[in-house]
Amino acid sequence: MSLSSKQETQSELTGKNKALLVAVTDGSMIPIEEVPDLVFSEKMIGEGFAMIPTSDVVYAPISGKLFQVAGASHAFEIRTDDGLEVLVHVGLDTVTLNGEGFETNLKKGMMIKQGEPLVKFDREYLLSRGCRLFIPVVVINGENENYHYVFKPNNEIQAEAGKTIALTIEGY
Known part of the structure; x- marks a missing residue:
């Protein structure tokens, strides 16, 4: 079964939805708790994973509609x-x-679509301006009365953009 056909299907075991988020860039995957920003590491906005990029392109972890694109890109x-x-x-x-x-x-x-480019960034420019190169990927509606997600992170360290499954989400 292809990744896209597995992505948002009914789980045969639970009868509930299942989604697969893929790596958003080439690089290292780390637990969200290791991001040096409390909003992410303390899961104030949700559960997820993060990446330390080795490339300068970020891809969509899942298919859907862009319901927000920050003015700062x-x-x-x-x-x-x-x-x-x-x-x-x-x-x-x-x-x-x-x-x-x-x-x-x-x-x-x-x-x-999952795996399509979202943004290209200038690594050297960001670093020269004091920005830290972590890319948190967070499910922002996973903790409320309407949703009861189960998160299963992939424990691989190195990931390939658009190919490595980073996080499995079940039960919503």
């Missing part, structure tokens, strides 16, 4: 057809750059 929120909401946040402290160092043509309301 550093953050993207994707909503799947069945209501899963995922935030991809490129770098820490990058909002202060007001879009400098980022290239994207995406706009709110556009559809995106």
Whole structure:
């Protein structure tokens, strides 16, 4: 079964939805708890994973509609057809750059497929401005009365963008 056909299917065991988030860039996958920003590491906005990139392109972890694209081009929120909401946040402290160092043509309301490019970033520029190169990927609606997700992170360390399954989400 292909990755895309497995992505958002009914789990035969639970009868509930299952989604697979893929790595958003080439690089190292780390637990969200290791991101040096309390909003992410303390899971204030949700559960997920993070990446330390070795490339300069960030890809969509899942297919859906862009329901938010930050004006600074550093953050993207994707909503799947069945209501899963995922935030991809490129770098820490990058909002202060007001879009400098980022290239994207995406706009709110556009559809995106898993593995398609979200944004290209200038690694050296971000580092020269004091930004930290962590890319948190967070399910932002996984903790409320309507959703009861079960998160199963992949414990591999090295990942390939769009191919390595980073996080399995079940039970919503």
